Amino acid sequence: MADKKAYLKIDGVEETIELPVLHGTEGPDVVDVRALTAQGLFTYDPGFVSTAACDSAITFIDGGKGILLHGGYPIEQLAEKSDYMEVCYLLLNGELPNAEQKQEFVNTVKNHTMVHEQLSHFYNGFRRDAHPMAILCGVVGALSAFYHDSLDIDDAHHREVCAYRLVAKMPTLAAMCYKYSNGQPFMYPRNDLSYAENFLYMMFGTPCEEYVPNPVLTKAMDRIFVLHADHEQNASTSTVRLAGSSGANPFACIASGIAALWGPAHGGANEAVLTMLEEIGDADNIPEFIEKAKDPNDPFRLMGFGHRVYRNFDPRAKVMKVSCDEVLKELGLENDPLLKIAKQLEQIALEDEYFVSRKLYPNVDFYSGIILKAMGIPTSMFTVIFALSRTIGWISHWNEFHSSPNRIGRPRQLYTGPTKRDYPG
Ligand code: SDX
Numbered sequence: 001m002a003d004k005k006a007y008l009k010i011d012g013v014e015e016t017i018e019l020p021v022l023h024g025t026e027g028p029d030v031v032d033v034r035a036l037t038a039q040g041l042f043t044y045d046p047g048f049v050s051t052a053a054c055d056s057a058i059t060f061i062d063g064g065k066g067i068l069l070h071g072g073y074p075i076e077q078l079a080e081k082s083d084y085m086e087v088c089y090l091l092l093n094g095e096l097p098n099a100e101q102k103q104e105f106v107n108t109v110k111n112h113t114m115v116h117e118q119l120s121h122f123y124n125g126f127r128r129d130a131h132p133m134a135i136l137c138g139v140v141g142a143l144s145a146f147y148h149d150s151l152d153i154d155d156a157h158h159r160e161v162c163a164y165r166l167v168a169k170m171p172t173l174a175a176m177c178y179k180y181s182n183g184q185p186f187m188y189p190r191n192d193l194s195y196a197e198n199f200l201y202m203m204f205g206t207p208c209e210e211y212v213p214n215p216v217l218t219k220a221m222d223r224i225f226v227l228h229a230d231h232e233q234n235a236s237t238s239t240v241r242l243a244g245s246s247g248a249n250p251f252a253c254i255a256s257g258i259a260a261l262w263g264p265a266h267g268g269a270n271e272a273v274l275t276m277l278e279e280i281g282d283a284d285n286i287p288e289f290i291e292k293a294k295d296p297n298d299p300f301r302l303m304g305f306g307h308r309v310y311r312n313f314d315p316r317a318k319v320m321k322v323s324c325d326e327v328l329k330e331l332g333l334e335n336d337p338l339l340k341i342a343k344q345l346e347q348i349a350l351e352d353e354y355f356v357s358r359k360l361y362p363n364v365d366f367y368s369g370i371i372l373k374a375m376g377i378p379t380s381m382f383t384v385i386f387a388l389s390r391t392i393g394w395i396s397h398w399n400e401f402h403s404s405p406n407r408i409g410r411p412r413q414l415y416t417g418p419t420k421r422d423y424p425g
Pocket of ligand 1: 266
């Protein structure tokens with residue numbers, strides 16, 4: 001909706017350019033700059049720091065206040081009172097399900113958790129020590145080879161079937177990455193278990209004996225899924241939307257999101273936090289690493305700190321820290337040395353002018369790795385779990401994009417290369 005205008009006056013150009021100012025239901029107004037092209041102008045915003053690439057009704061973030069809403073519901077309330085299946089329904093449909101809708105959603109997901117037996121052979125093409133994110137990227141992209149019956153992206157029912165299949169199969173595929181790495185047999189999903197129980201069962205169960213998921217760890221796992229479910233137009237979600245804009249099938253789009261998430265500046269940070277804490281090794285070494293993080297000539301960053309949007313505590317990090325204490329207490333690991341280093345690192349950073357002046361706070365990745373490690377999950381699987389959780393966010397945004405008239409995304413550039421010249425001779 002536009003009820004205000006922006007006026008652009010450019011030196012040497014007589015005419016003042018009028019641009020509509022649009023406003024949503026929350027957050028900053030936006031200047032609609034589409035008319036600039038007709039004036040022979042582009043906007044310039046490397047890294048999209050100040051650019052709204054779309055309108056969306058799924059998730060709202062107020063980075064200054066540390067607010068994260070899914071369908072209007074604060075993440076703190078969802079983490080405390082809801083669960084991942086309910087949040088999946090909310091992200092896909094925009095409303096919380098009633099009891100009947102939730103049960104139907106859970107049952108439908110349960111009936112899609114298995115993967116085609118042929119797909120399990122894909123794993124054999126990888127080395128046993130392949131990074132599980134490399135495997136996940138490959139097998140998710142390959143899913144489109146198995147589901148030709150639901151690839152009409154203009155058919156809302158096909159899009160819904162793809163969403164169910166992806167949400168349901170990601171835990172199975174993720175657990176298969178872990179089992180493949182340690183040579184244990186793949187575990188088939190069980191329909192008598194909840195989503196988080198099933199994932200822990202497929203990760204740590206074996207055919208040799210009964211495996212009963214620990215309820216505290218199951219709740220922590222489900223909460224980690226909830227906290228990572230969606231986060232507006234982050235790098236991997238924007239990648240999925242851009243891939244989707246070309247008409248690529250949903251499985252290929254989700255595979256592109258997995259690839260983008262893998263980077264240590266994004267979802268790969270949870271793995272990098274653990275590597276950093278293990279490299280610090282002892283609280284006495286913290287000052288040295290804080291200085292490295294502050295040194296503009298040193299590429300080292302304090303992993304799990306800072307955020308493009310949050311200039312306050314990441315609300316997810318606060319919930320994750322509580323979960324971390326609960327899990328470590330349940331496991332008798334309250335004195336976990338890495339947790340002690342993490343807490344001292346956080347305290348020192350939050351009192352250091354460099355971090356305070358730049359509003360660098362712990363983000364979602366700072367404590368999640370400590371929980372996952374305490375649960376016996378290898379560091380290399382951390383980003384796989386982030387990808388598993390974020391699949392619902394990716395597919396919800398992909399679905400939202402295709403639910404209204406759209407066009408291919410095609411950013412422009414400020415060209416700085418050679419001007420036109422003739423080939424010599
Ligand atoms: C996720 O976008 C999302 O929503 C992502 C995510 C999601 O749910 O999808 O929230 C998940 O990706 C969380 C972020 C995980 N990444 C990390 O923890 C890696 C460490 N963080 C940094 O790499 C960095 O903070 C980013 C990548 C997260 C943000 O990068 P920006 O916005 O480009 O930050 P910036 O470079 O503009 O930072 C401003 C200043 C710079 O210093 P000056 O040039 O002003 O001197 O802060 C410094 C940066 O050097 N800085 C850091 C720092 N983060 C920023 N210095 C030391 N350690 C850090 N972690």
